[in-house]
Amino acid sequence: MSARAEILANIHRALGVSGQELPRRRGVEDRLEHAPKGLIPERGQRDPDGLRALFRAEAERVGASVTEVATSKDVPREIADHLRRHNLPAELRMGEDAWLKALPWHTTNLDVSTGPSAGQDLVSVAHAFAGVAESGTLAMVSGKDNPTTLNFLPDAHIVVLRAQDILGDYERVWQRLRTAFGKGLMPRCLNFITGPSRTRDIAQKLLVGVHGPRKLHIVIVRED
Amino acid sequence: MSLSVTSPQFKANAHRALGDRQLQEALLSLPEGFVAGRAAAAGRLPEFEALRDSARDIKNHTLAHLDLYLEAYEKKVIESGGVVHYARDSEEAGKIILDICRSHRAKHVTKGKSMISEEIGLNALLEANGIEAVETDLGEYIVQIRHETPSHIITPAIHLTQDQIEQDFRRVHSTLPASRDLSEPASLLTEARAILREKFLRADVGITGANFLIAETGTSIIVTNEGNGDLTQTLPKVHVVLASIEKLVPTLEDAAQILRLLARSATGQDMSAYTTLSTGPRRTTDLDGPQEYHVVLLDNGRSNMLGTEFADMLRCIRCGACLNHCPVYQAIGGHAYGWVYPGPMGAVLTPSLLGVDKGGQLPNASTFCGRCESVCPMRIPLPKMMRHWREREFERHLTPARFRFGLALWAFFARRPWLYRQATSLAMRALARLGRRNGSFTTLPLASGWTSSRDFPAPQGATFQAQWQKRPRAGGKAA
Numbered sequence: 001m002s003a004r005a006e007i008l009a010n011i012h013r014a015l016g017v018s019g020q021e022l023p024r025r026r027g028v029e030d031r032l033e034h035a036p037k038g039l040i041p042e043r044g045q046r047d048p049d050g051l052r053a054l055f056r057a058e059a060e061r062v063g064a065s066v067t068e069v070a071t072s073k074d075v076p077r078e079i080a081d082h083l084r085r086h087n088l089p090a091e092l093r094m095g096e097d098a099w100l101k102a103l104p105w106h107t108t109n110l111d112v113s114t115g116p117s118a119g120q121d122l123v124s125v126a127h128a129f130a131g132v133a134e135s136g137t138l139a140m141v142s143g144k145d146n147p148t149t150l151n152f153l154p155d156a157h158i159v160v161l162r163a164q165d166i167l168g169d170y171e172r173v174w175q176r177l178r179t180a181f182g183k184g185l186m187p188r189c190l191n192f193i194t195g196p197s198r199t200r201d202i203a204q205k206l207l208v209g210v211h212g213p214r215k216l217h218i219v220i221v222r223e224d
Numbered sequence: 225m226s227l228s229v230t231s232p233q234f235k236a237n238a239h240r241a242l243g244d245r246q247l248q249e250a251l252l253s254l255p256e257g258f259v260a261g262r263a264a265a266a267g268r269l270p271e272f273e274a275l276r277d278s279a280r281d282i283k284n285h286t287l288a289h290l291d292l293y294l295e296a297y298e299k300k301v302i303e304s305g306g307v308v309h310y311a312r313d314s315e316e317a318g319k320i321i322l323d324i325c326r327s328h329r330a331k332h333v334t335k336g337k338s339m340i341s342e343e344i345g346l347n348a349l350l351e352a353n354g355i356e357a358v359e360t361d362l363g364e365y366i367v368q369i370r371h372e373t374p375s376h377i378i379t380p381a382i383h384l385t386q387d388q389i390e391q392d393f394r395r396v397h398s399t400l401p402a403s404r405d406l407s408e409p410a411s412l413l414t415e416a417r418a419i420l421r422e423k424f425l426r427a428d429v430g431i432t433g434a435n436f437l438i439a440e441t442g443t444s445i446i447v448t449n450e451g452n453g454d455l456t457q458t459l460p461k462v463h464v465v466l467a468s469i470e471k472l473v474p475t476l477e478d479a480a481q482i483l484r485l486l487a488r489s490a491t492g493q494d495m496s497a498y499t500t501l502s503t504g505p506r507r508t509t510d511l512d513g514p515q516e517y518h519v520v521l522l523d524n525g526r527s528n529m530l531g532t533e534f535a536d537m538l539r540c541i542r543c544g545a546c547l548n549h550c551p552v553y554q555a556i557g558g559h560a561y562g563w564v565y566p567g568p569m570g571a572v573l574t575p576s577l578l579g580v581d582k583g584g585q586l587p588n589a590s591t592f593c594g595r596c597e598s599v600c601p602m603r604i605p606l607p608k609m610m611r612h613w614r615e616r617e618f619e620r621h622l623t624p625a626r627f628r629f630g631l632a633l634w635a636f637f638a639r640r641p642w643l644y645r646q647a648t649s650l651a652m653r654a655l656a657r658l659g660r661r662n663g664s665f666t667t668l669p670l671a672s673g674w675t676s677s678r679d680f681p682a683p684q685g686a687t688f689q690a691q692w693q694k695r696p697r698a699g700g701k702a703a
Contacts, residue, residue: 002310003309003310003311003312003316003523004310006312007294007310007312007469007521007523007527008291008294008295010523010527010528011290011291011294011527011530012291014527014528014529014530014531014532015288015290015291015530015531016531017291019291019292024289024292025292027289028289028292028293028296028474031285031474031475032296032439032440032474032475035440035474035475035476035477035478036475036477037477038275038278038282038477038478038480038481039271039274039275039278039481041269041270041271041484042270042271043269058494062493062494062497095511115511116511116512117512118425119421119425134494135494135495136494137495137499142510142512142513143507143509143510144509144510144511147510147511147512148454148458148512148513149458149459149512151454152451152454152455152458153455169480170476170480170483171477171480174476174477174480177476184300184440184441185304185441186304186441186442186443186501186503187503187507188502188503188504188505188506188507188510188513189458189500189501189502189503189513190500190501191454191498191499191500191501192495192498192499192500192501193497193498194493194494194495194496194497194498194499195497196497197449197450197451197497197498198449198450198497199362199363199413199449199450200257200379200449200491201361201362201363201366201379201380201381201450202362202366202381202386202389202409202412202413203250203253203384203385203386203389203409204253204254204257204258204379204382205386205409207409207410207413209413209417210362210413210416210417210449210450210451210452211360211417211420211421211424211450211451211452211454211455212450212451212454212455212497212498213451
């Protein structure tokens with residue numbers, strides 16, 4: 001008997017079922033089909049301004065820095081200023097995200113290159129799929145537009161987030177994913193990122209910047 | 225089981241732990257760290273208690289339909305281009321992973337944190353076959369270079385002081401200048417980051433565990449703070465997910481319910497820094513990510529727990545809250561438990577997975593204070609299950625003769641209330657008279673277990689039962 005068959009047979013025996021019972025099968029199909037929402041915290045249920053304020057407060061609480069700009073045109077200048085303030089090189093790595101690429105980078109002295117990271121880049125910029133206000137969390141979707149390596153290898157990770165993409169809770173991110181990718185389908189990787197990389201593994205002291213980025217900077221674009 | 229099991233020597237282990245000064249120093253910060261953190265995080269979310277009910281119900285539903293959710297999950301993984309393997313036990317899981325590594329001629333493997341990989345003794349197997357397996361979670365890395373096992377399921381090096389870690393880094397990173405300053409935690413961190421970065425970039429295969437498997441989408445989730453799991457699974461050609469079968473949840477919505485409890489219960493964070501949902505290998509338009517995605521589903525005794533009085537244990541999400549809050553764990557740390565899983569969850573799981581003859585000692589390491597159950601996000605009745613194990617141990621005559629004699633003696637009196645009252649009040653009066661001068665005893669016959677570390681107070685007044693009899697009753701006699 002294969003391992004698969006034996007494990008399933010064991011489960012059937014333990015549960016006292018054959019696996020063919022229609023009501024059981026229907027119950028499972030139903031749940032997978034309708035994905036009932038559980039309890040959603042009140043915290044994330046507010047108007048767009050409230051969501052933006054909550055997202056910002058929560059992200060700052062976990063050690064991310066957050067700035068807001070009025071329009072997407074202001075993003076390159078804000079990032080150039082941020083890098084200067086933190087003594088970081090004026091070099092950026094980003095993916096092929098059309099919206100990001102269309103920003104007026106030429107108005108700054110920033111040296112922008114495109115593609116995933118192989119570990120040499122100090123600074124990356126990525127465009128968030130969504131933000132989750134209830135915990136100040138970014139949702140990043142893999143693909144050529146925003147390759148996953150950009151979220152983890154560089155020292156400083158800069159994420160541009162449109163205010164309209166700030167959602168109250170994770171459940172709204174699932175809805176958006178289903179709209180974007182289809183029901184039951186997912187991007188290869190979805191990264192929820194809540195603050196910069198951290199650990200308590202040395203004498204339980206909180207240390208930031210372990211394997212992932214040491215700094216997480218979020219630029220919120222209010223109108224676009 | 226390639227990992228040696230010292231659970232049967234629990235008492236001796238615990239004695240040694242109590243006398244280990246560095247361990248005791250390291251354990252001191254547990255209460256104000258994780259315990260206070262959990263309380264604050266839970267307090268910040270008004271729905272926390274209701275979410276615990278929701279999470280319990282989700283897992284109960286999943287376990288009651290585990291066969292069907294496994295089939296649904298498997299189908300989705302295959303559709304997304306992944307490969308699903310089933311392993312009945314440790315040996316089978318190890319062989320599957322070794323074969324995957326061999327088929328890619330892998331020399332270097334990086335690993336994200338996975339308790340299941342500890343359970344199957346994966347590192348030893350890979351090393352024995354000439355494959356370097358590097359733990360990349362900072363705590364796991366520290367434990368690995370010391371040739372130890374994790375002493376905690378989420379902070380593996382919690383038993384070590386900063387000085388000990390500095391000494392290990394100096395010993396192992398011997399090519400770095402001896403004069404370097406490692407006096408600050410941050411300098412230890414920087415050194416580990418640089419060393420492990422190289423390992424990430426040259427690994428052929430990355431192995432992670434999974435906190436959840438989602439049947440709806442064929443997705444595996446890892447929850448980490450360091451980002452090591454993500455570098456482990458993103459950079460090499462091959463990503464292997466090693467997960468036990470009870471990690472399943474039906475939908476993304478169900479995962480979100482439990483995610484709201486996990487980090488709060490574990491470290492007092494609302495969310496861990498990185499929660500990563502992976503579905504299959506690199507897509508045609510992707511520029512990074514693994515080219516192969518394998519899932520190894522391990523049973524190793526879990527299907528046998530379904531439908532028994534230990535089934536509730538399969539709801540466990542490995543947050544570590546029961547360890548952090550346990551007075552026994554706080555006193556002796558994790559290694560004394562003698563296998564992979566320490567603390568209250570380990571006391572229930574170890575006899576379930578290894579057998580009561582090997583793990584039967586562990587459920588005795590409880591005061592039944594109930595703090596573990598009161599903080600368990602999945603509402604697992606841990607004390608009740610430890611009591612089940614004690615009963616089984618007793619039934620199988622695995623308890624020591626002296627202990628059984630004592631219990632039999634107590635039972636003899638307890639079944640005869642009149643005799644019990646006479647005997648206890650006689651003993652009390654005798655002890656009270658003998659201890660009148662000092663108010664306490666430094667030694668007592670048959671009670672050296674108590675008096676070797678503290679004095680035994682001499683009784684005062686009447687027995688509890690006598691005092692209870694005399695107390696004024698509210699409302700007087702029934703009308």
